Amino acid sequence: MYKKIVVAIDGSDHSFLAAEHAIQLAKLQPGTHVEGIQVLDYEKTKADVLHSSDPIQLQSKRDEKLQRFRDAFEAASIQYKLIMKHGEPAPMILEHARDTRADLIIIGSRGLNPLQEIVMGSVSSRVAKRAKCSVMIVKYLP
Amino acid sequence: MATAKLNKQWFGNVRGDILSGIVVALALIPEAIAFSIIAGVDPMVGLYASFSMAVVIAIVGGRPAMISAATGAMALLMVTLVKDYGLQYLFATTILTGVLQLLFGVLGIARFMKFIPRSVMIGFVNSLAILIFMAQVPHFIGINTTTYIVVGVTLAIIYLFPLITKAVPAPLVAILAVTIISLFLHIDVRTVGDLGEIKQALPTFLLPNIPLNLETLQIIFPTALALSIVGLLESLLTASIVDDMTDTDSNKNKEARGQGIANIVTGFFGGMAGCAMIGQSVINVKSGGRGRLSTLVAGIFLMFLILVLGDWVVKIPMPALVGVMIMVCIGTFDWSSLRSLTRVPLSDSVVMVVTVIAVVATHNLSIGVFIGILLSAIFFVAKISKVKVEKSTGTTADHTRYTISGQLFFASVTDFTNSFSFENKSKHITLNFTNTHVWDDSAVAAIDKIVLKFKEKGSSVTLEGLNKDSQALMHKLTTNDSAHVNVSNH
Numbered sequence: 001m002y003k004k005i006v007v008a009i010d011g012s013d014h015s016f017l018a019a020e021h022a023i024q025l026a027k028l029q030p031g032t033h034v035e036g037i038q039v040l041d042y043e044k045t046k047a048d049v050l051h052s053s054d055p056i057q058l059q060s061k062r063d064e065k066l067q068r069f070r071d072a073f074e075a076a077s078i079q080y081k082l083i084m085k086h087g088e089p090a091p092m093i094l095e096h097a098r099d100t101r102a103d104l105i106i107i108g109s110r111g112l113n114p115l116q117e118i119v120m121g122s123v124s125s126r127v128a129k130r131a132k133c134s135v136m137i138v139k140y141l142p
Numbered sequence: 143m144a145t146a147k148l149n150k151q152w153f154g155n156v157r158g159d160i161l162s163g164i165v166v167a168l169a170l171i172p173e174a175i176a177f178s179i180i181a182g183v184d185p186m187v188g189l190y191a192s193f194s195m196a197v198v199i200a201i202v203g204g205r206p207a208m209i210s211a212a213t214g215a216m217a218l219l220m221v222t223l224v225k226d227y228g229l230q231y232l233f234a235t236t237i238l239t240g241v242l243q244l245l246f247g248v249l250g251i252a253r254f255m256k257f258i259p260r261s262v263m264i265g266f267v268n269s270l271a272i273l274i275f276m277a278q279v280p281h282f283i284g285i286n287t288t289t290y291i292v293v294g295v296t297l298a299i300i301y302l303f304p305l306i307t308k309a310v311p312a313p314l315v316a317i318l319a320v321t322i323i324s325l326f327l328h329i330d331v332r333t334v335g336d337l338g339e340i341k342q343a344l345p346t347f348l349l350p351n352i353p354l355n356l357e358t359l360q361i362i363f364p365t366a367l368a369l370s371i372v373g374l375l376e377s378l379l380t381a382s383i384v385d386d387m388t389d390t391d392s393n394k395n396k397e398a399r400g401q402g403i404a405n406i407v408t409g410f411f412g413g414m415a416g417c418a419m420i421g422q423s424v425i426n427v428k429s430g431g432r433g434r435l436s437t438l439v440a441g442i443f444l445m446f447l448i449l450v451l452g453d454w455v456v457k458i459p460m461p462a463l464v465g466v467m468i469m470v471c472i473g474t475f476d477w478s479s480l481r482s483l484t485r486v487p488l489s490d491s492v493v494m495v496v497t498v499i500a501v502v503a504t505h506n507l508s509i510g511v512f513i514g515i516l517l518s519a520i521f522f523v524a525k526i527s528k529v530k531v532e533k534s535t536g537t538t539a540d541h542t543r544y545t546i547s548g549q550l551f552f553a554s555v556t557d558f559t560n561s562f563s564f565e566n567k568s569k570h571i572t573l574n575f576t577n578t579h580v581w582d583d584s585a586v587a588a589i590d591k592i593v594l595k596f597k598e599k600g601s602s603v604t605l606e607g608l609n610k611d612s613q614a615l616m617h618k619l620t621t622n623d624s625a626h627v628n629v630s631n632h
Contacts, residue, residue, distance in 0.1 A: 042387055042428050046420060047478040049383045050264050054256065058386065086387050088428075 163439025191413030196441025244402025265497025296465025
């Protein structure tokens with residue numbers, strides 16, 4: 001059904017669940033391509049750079065966070081790509097989905113309360129509101 | 143090829159660069175004024191500095207899209223000099239700072255940046271935030287209730303306005319709103335005009351009016367040295383952050399030279415020494431700035447605004463500026479370091495905290511950094527000075543083998559020597575050095591001593607497994623050649 005799925009990844013369990021959904025969907029139809037995109041927030045760059053001794057170490061620290069996603073994609077033997085980009089999460093995910101002509105975006109829901117949503121902004125609801133393709137929001141039920 | 147690259151650095155992103163440059167210019171004005179007040183000079187000195195730093199660094203800097211201007215870190219270092227000797231000496235210091243930075247850049251300072259541990263850099267930004275906050279205290283504690291309210295309102299606007307739109311910098315909106323409110327309600331607070339005047343004129347070339355002699359140099363050199371080091375530290379850190387944000391690389395030595403040139407020019411045009419700013423550079427990249435044009439636009443637009451709006455700038459209430467500065471402190475402080483305080487090795491936490499304490503106690507970032515580096519060097523030496531000596535029975539019953547692992551140097555020789563008991567009755571002793579490295583004369587002397595002691599007890603001693611460097615050092619430094627009966631290498 002879906003040819004190209006973009007799944008938002010931030011290293012959290014919520015996003016891992018989203019990735020698992022992407023895998024299951026991709027398995028249904030051979031030839032489906034999954035793009036896992038991790039958006040590194042500009043606001044966090046300063047702390048990231050400060051807490052690492054050099055760019056190479058920083059890169060490998062970030063790569064490590066994606067390892068279990070890579071493992072899951074490999075194990076499912078589907079076509080996939082993992083991408084890391086800097087920017088604001090919601091616009092970046094949308095831009096990437098548009099550029100790669102994705103027909104589905106899968107994104108985990110952090111389960112924020114209304115106040116947190118006002119202050120921090122819910123990435124998933126912003127993506128859902130502005131996306132030009134279908135969006136699946138995966139709820140994390142503990 | 144080079145022209146194509148330069149062309150891209152300048153005109154690869156014209157629309158984004160112009161827009162972000164304008165945003166940065168707006169965000170720079172309150173900071174430039176506040177940092178001038180910290181340094182104890184007229185707001186114009188900081189504004190001229192921000193204009194000239196930005197324009198010059200746009201052309202000669204090594205990191206496109208990075209913003210340099212008058213900064214808090216630099217302002218804090220000049221307070222005493224300005225108070226004791228005045229503005230002319232500050233201009234001279236700024237020029238000398240530039241000369242030193244240019245020199246450091248030519249000598250390739252960037253390669254030494256890796257010797258500054260990250261805990262020292264974290265301590266650097268944290269103490270910078272604390273110092274900027276402390277500098278605000280006299281402007282809002284114990285003046286009157288209105289002052290507290292204005293600071294509170296400013297902060298509320300700064301943190302709540304982005305929920306409406308992020309297109310306009312919130313600090314500017316806060317300053318505008320608070321200034322207008324205070325003008326209409328005739329609120330009794332001090333304004334920027336009470337602390338200095340705004341000239342609606344372009345900066346002009348001037349030679350600092352100081353005697354050119356050794357005494358002057360003695361006055362300005364210590365401050366210039368501290369400024370040049372702190373300026374490069376913050377600039378190269380900022381460059382790394384912009385590198386990461388934009389996924390591009392930059393020439394750090396060119397940046398150091400550029401900072402030098404920018405400070406020299408700034409000093410001659412009546413500005414105070416500046417450097418790159420983390421906060422403003424992040425704003426620039428977030429607003430879409432990627433090329434040199436963004437920095438140039440920021441500088442030129444800032445000057446344009448002052449020429450046009452100078453009359454209004456003096457009406458800005460001081461508590462509004464204090465609010466903006468408190469925001470700068472909150473943004474500068476590395477809050478994640480508090481969380482990681484218990485997770486990182488204890489020595490790292492100690493270095494960070496000691497760096498902060500040293501800076502806050504001395505009000506001098508360069509002293510704190512120096513103490514931090516020294517302390518982490520000591521910790522490092524302590525860490526790698528652990529040696530282990532393992533004793534095992536050799537091939538025959540009267541043969542004992544000692545296997546040494548760890549680094550052998552001045553700090554580890556005592557432990558090394560104490561690891562041997564000379565009660566041994568074995569006829570043959572082998573010392574295995576495969577897992578160690580002999581670094582200095584103390585190590586060689588210690589080995590000599592041990593070999594001699596074994597020989598006194600009537601044993602024959604064989605040294606094995608010495609690596610090439612260690613062998614060469616042993617050969618060069620050993621005082622008791624006969625001690626080394628057989629130096630065999632396997």
